[in-house]
Amino acid sequence: MATIDDVAKAAGVSASTVSYVLSGKRPISAPTRARVERAIEKLGYRPHAGARALASARTNVIALMAPLRVGVNVPVIMQFVTGVVTRARDFDHDVLLLTQDDVSGLDRVTGGSMVDALVMMDIEADDPRVPVVAAAKQPTVLIGLPEDPEGLSCVDLDxxxxxxxxxxxxxxxxxxxxxxxxxxxxxxxxxxxxxxxxxxxxxxxxxxxxxxxxxxxxxxxxxxxxxxxxxxxxxxxxxxxxxxxxxxxxxxxxxxxxxxxxxxxxxxxxxxxxxxxxxxxxxxxxxxxxxPAEDIGRVAVDMVMARLDGEQPSETRLLAPVLTERESSAPGPAADDD
Amino acid sequence: MATIDDVAKAAGVSASTVSYVLSGKRPISAPTRARVERAIEKLGYRPHAGARALASARTNVIALMAPLRVGVNVPVIMQFVTGVVTRARDFDHDVLLLTQDDVSGLDRVTGGSMVDALVMMDIEADDPRVPVVAAAKQPTVLIGLPEDPEGLSCVDLDxxxxxxxxxxxxxxxxxxxxxxxxxxxxxxxxxxxxxxxxxxxxxxxxxxxxxxxxxxxxxxxxxxxxxxxxxxxxxxxxxxxxxxxxxxxxxxxxxxxxxxxxxxxxxxxxxxxxxxxxxxxxxxxxxxxxxPAEDIGRVAVDMVMARLDGEQPSETRLLAPVLTERESSAPGPAADDD
DNA sequence: CCGATCCGTCGAAGCGCTTCGACATTGATA
DNA sequence: TATCAATGTCGAAGCGCTTCGACGGATCGG
Incomplete structure (x- = not known):
């Protein structure tokens, strides 16, 4: 694999210049940028995720803890997951999938700096995972409402x-x-x-x-x-x-x-x-x-991303329910005739 | 977060010794090991995943590409996913979730060295993703059988x-x-x-x-x-x-x-x-x-892990079908009476 | 016409880990 | 007793990237 130095050499610039072209954190002149981009293209260069994570303390990955147990509600869960994954991509993030019961996984991914943030589904009133992620340095959004959110953001249907x-x-x-x-x-x-x-x-x-x-x-x-x-x-x-x-x-x-x-x-x-x-x-x-499972997943990502780069305070969002009348309900015994 | 140097200092050894305690790649005397382990415990030390990936060229993450589109077969998909995730944990690996249509994600995670290996579900006869992963440096296992596996391993029900x-x-x-x-x-x-x-x-x-x-x-x-x-x-x-x-x-x-x-x-x-x-x-x-969706997922991980550390050749495993007779089938018109 | 400013680029340090070669010890062997 | 091989530990290099401070040159106002 090509490294940033290879690209720098090919473009006749320094490695830092390549980095700035990529990140846009400093102005680069148009001709230089063009040379660098051509070199990247030609070499098929991809920044090494680990190196990047080490140097920048950002992984561009979020963890999603989903209840993968079979049986209940699976299609609904899938919709949450879909919402989370697609929205995460909009923020240039990937999703690391954790299973519900894997509480130690929370320590692993937060302590090991594998992820920038977490989203957890299916929160119970007194959920043992909440204190764990509350203690982590990464921001977390809970899908569902624990009794004590311990300063974490929450989102759910109301x-x-x-x-x-x-x-x-x-x-x-x-x-x-x-x-x-x-x-x-x-x-x-x-x-x-x-x-x-x-x-x-x-x-x-x-x-x-x-x-x-x-x-x-x-x-x-x-x-x-x-x-x-x-x-x-x-x-x-x-x-x-x-x-x-x-x-x-x-x-x-x-x-x-x-x-x-x-x-x-x-x-x-x-x-x-x-x-x-x-x-x-x-x-x-x-x-x-x-x-609106997919929506909720999306909103969860929006919230967690907001906390990632502003210093937003935590918030709880409850989505207003919408009832759509179809064919399964009708007037009852006490209805006025019309 | 504590670093390996903090641990080394606390245990009165060098960083490399700590590393060897963790990896077991060189013999460490029992007393030293004990001191190091105590220090790790006390400091709540977790190796930084990015640093580790950079130095060792191993991420301990595998990518799973799953068809997250809603509607069809969702519970079955979930079973595959469950099998993959749980088995991956047995190998001390986490799972990065990619959505089916995200072909560029394959380049991203392989080129960027985000994962050690890949598992892809729902393979079509002439699947555009196959050549992409065949060109990657990471081993891949396909769940399903393309027309031309291009040297990749496959697993599925027969x-x-x-x-x-x-x-x-x-x-x-x-x-x-x-x-x-x-x-x-x-x-x-x-x-x-x-x-x-x-x-x-x-x-x-x-x-x-x-x-x-x-x-x-x-x-x-x-x-x-x-x-x-x-x-x-x-x-x-x-x-x-x-x-x-x-x-x-x-x-x-x-x-x-x-x-x-x-x-x-x-x-x-x-x-x-x-x-x-x-x-x-x-x-x-x-x-x-x-x-046997969950089994297949598990086997896929076994296969991909085998290729990761032996230089196994690629293989195709088709699981033998098992029919269980229950109440929905009975003798037909041409049956001998009994 | 000179100092202050800004723009674009570079070099170097450092992120936290693994791994290789080297170096003491120790014990066994001749 | 001198020699050699294990055994256990250390130091240093390096993985590939980001970022900070510095610097040369162009631009501007006074």
């Missing part, structure tokens, strides 16, 4: 507002008995922050709108979904509005309802909280609150 | 054998008219290698077993799946055995069959080619040929 919005939508349509079919029990037990927040919004608005709200955890399997539906209908038979916050279970919930002869969009209104493409690929176009 | 196996299974059960519901048309058009290979096996065995085989491409959407089923049943009404090679469409194919009153496992035998967990999370446990 699930609390989403919960309110969903209930308000159903209540306005005349539903008085609504329910949530939510995340798998283990997610709820972990107190994954989004599940908690959604529930808080749900309950608050239920009180305000004077509707009842029943909550069912739900495994992502067909059996789990059936069970959740059956339990719900047994214990709260008056339910006419369901909010589903579980991408993997959604199709099975709809199947089960259909099997029981319940027509979604007529007998039963269903509002999903999920990415738009998931809402649209069900057996019926779902009224849904969009989970 | 889809051709899988095709034969599926047909043989159905033929042995007495089916004489079988069909493939396969990948989306755009995948077939790209001549993604696995689709081609599956088809070749299918056709070959069909001839040998004297059964007919009809092929339908299939979009991953519910509509696409319905259409594929409808077309198939219209143009080949005698079909009693279907092979589905399309994870995303599989549930919708089953739905459509059910909607049409066709009982899978009785009227119609269906063999899926997909990961086991997908096969098991359908409305009925599917007879399937396992796509």
């Amino acid at each position: 699930f609390e507002a989403a919960g309110r919005l969903a209930v308000r939508h159903l209540a306005a349509a005349g539903h008085t008995d609504v329910a949530l079919i939510g995340s798998p029990p283990e997610v709820l037990l972990r107190h994954t922050s989004y599940a908690d927040r959604l529930m808080r919004g749900l309950r608050g608005q239920a009180k305000a709108s004077d509707v009842t709200v029943k909550v069912e955890a739900c495994d992502a399997s067909p059996a789990g979904a059936s069970e959740a539906v059956d339990t719900l209908l047994a214990t709260a038979p008056d339910t006419t509005g369901i909010i589903v916050h579980n991408e993997a279970a959604l199709p099975h919930v709809l199947s089960r309802l259909a099997d029981r002869g319940i027509v979604v969009g007529a007998d039963m209104s269903v509002v999903a909280v999920c990415p738009t493409d998931v809402a649209l690929s069900q057996r019926i176009a779902m009224t849904s609150i969009d989970l | 889809f051709e054998a899988a095709g034969r196996l599926a047909v043989r299974h159905l033929a042995a059960a007495g089916h004489t008219d079988v069909a493939l519901i396969g990948s989306p048309p755009e995948v077939l058009l790209r001549h993604t290698s696995y689709a081609d290979r599956l088809m070749r096996g299918l056709r070959g065995q069909a001839k040998a077993s004297d059964v007919t085989v009809k092929v339908e491409a299939c979009d991953a959407s519910p509509a696409g799946a319905s259409e594929a089923v409808d077309t198939l049943l219209a143009t080949a009404p005698d079909t009693t055995g279907i092979i589905v090679h399309n994870e995303a469409a599989l549930p919708h194919v089953l739905s459509r069959l059910a909607d049409r009153g066709i009982v899978v496992g009785a009227d119609m035998s269906v063999v899926a080619v997909c990961p086991t967990d997908v096969a098991l999370s359908q409305r009925i446990a599917m007879t399937s040929i396992d796509l």
